[in-house]
Amino acid sequence: MSAGNGASATTAHGSDIKTVEQRILVFNDPHIADRPPLGRKDDYLQAILNKLITIGQIVKDEDVTQVVCTGDLFHYKNPKHTSLGTIYAVRTILSSYRCPVWIVPGNHDIPGGLVEIRKQPIGLVTSPTVDVIRQSSAHITPLIQTVFRPYDRRRDCDPTYYALTEEERKQSESLPTIMFAHGSIIAPGQTRPYPHITIDQIDLRGITAFCSGHIHEDLGTHVIRQSTWMCGFINCGALARTSRTDANMTREIQVTILSVKQDIPLEFSSRSIVLDVPPAEEIFHEQVVVAGQEVPDSIIEFAESVAQGLQAETIDLDTLLQSMPEFPDIERDELRTIVRHYLEEAQV
Numbered sequence: 001m002s003a004g005n006g007a008s009a010t011t012a013h014g015s016d017i018k019t020v021e022q023r024i025l026v027f028n029d030p031h032i033a034d035r036p037p038l039g040r041k042d043d044y045l046q047a048i049l050n051k052l053i054t055i056g057q058i059v060k061d062e063d064v065t066q067v068v069c070t071g072d073l074f075h076y077k078n079p080k081h082t083s084l085g086t087i088y089a090v091r092t093i094l095s096s097y098r099c100p101v102w103i104v105p106g107n108h109d110i111p112g113g114l115v116e117i118r119k120q121p122i123g124l125v126t127s128p129t130v131d132v133i134r135q136s137s138a139h140i141t142p143l144i145q146t147v148f149r150p151y152d153r154r155r156d157c158d159p160t161y162y163a164l165t166e167e168e169r170k171q172s173e174s175l176p177t178i179m180f181a182h183g184s185i186i187a188p189g190q191t192r193p194y195p196h197i198t199i200d201q202i203d204l205r206g207i208t209a210f211c212s213g214h215i216h217e218d219l220g221t222h223v224i225r226q227s228t229w230m231c232g233f234i235n236c237g238a239l240a241r242t243s244r245t246d247a248n249m250t251r252e253i254q255v256t257i258l259s260v261k262q263d264i265p266l267e268f269s270s271r272s273i274v275l276d277v278p279p280a281e282e283i284f285h286e287q288v289v290v291a292g293q294e295v296p297d298s299i300i301e302f303a304e305s306v307a308q309g310l311q312a313e314t315i316d317l318d319t320l321l322q323s324m325p326e327f328p329d330i331e332r333d334e335l336r337t338i339v340r341h342y343l344e345e346a347q348v
């Protein structure tokens, strides 16, 4: 296995390439919305649609054979806040890609669980070539097994949710298996101030590569090795920049391309492609104002970590606010009001 930026790029564009190679383009967390998230000053909807259009061009240029979105296709959890026109525009762009597209539902897509798919915007983007994953499942495509784990608010931090089932493990003996999940999974040795698991807590046997969305930072590529197997963990960060966090002020916006070739031994590689987008200074207001009050960046950082990390679906706001650190110069009650307003207005 090779992994990293650019170095492991493949390859010949022969006419029979699709029979001997799978090239999967993965993107995370587009957070499509009509109304810009709090703090954005540009045309947010157009910016994110442009990224989806650019991905269509990459699909063409790179001979991509499958596209996977790892979740949070839409931003607002209340379906009334996304217009049919926007849903239709997204469906049209995704359907124009020249290969099958899989969408793994994220917590913003199905805040109440998978039963909500039919009531949510994500349920309306299916087309002959665009599939929305409706349950934890595996699919056999030429050369590989793709396994999907949609966001599950009860099992988000349960490592057994992400391990292969017996059936999937059996398939993995003859087919390279790639996992696509939406969950609070971070790299080995890292930690966060919200509930999470690290990739090495998961039983990764049989999984060649593990791609996860949900955490918006660029977590990079990590190879987890044991004596008899290895697995690549990849999260190149969200497609969307939904708030003025330190990570969003500095990171690149990118997609990942995974390549599996039918060589003996099977070769797997991943690389990222950076999208050409405006710098963060051009898309964010310098100061977020909520209910007439300027919100310090440190509070936005806290509110986002609470909201993204999350499990806002299972823990009530008061419980979340109990974990709030002290901020100098702001009274505790006033701070709670600002964070509450921020979370409500940001709809996170």
Ligand SMILES: [Mn+2]
Pocket: 029, 071, 072, 106, 108, 214, 215, 216
């Ligand atoms: Mn997200």
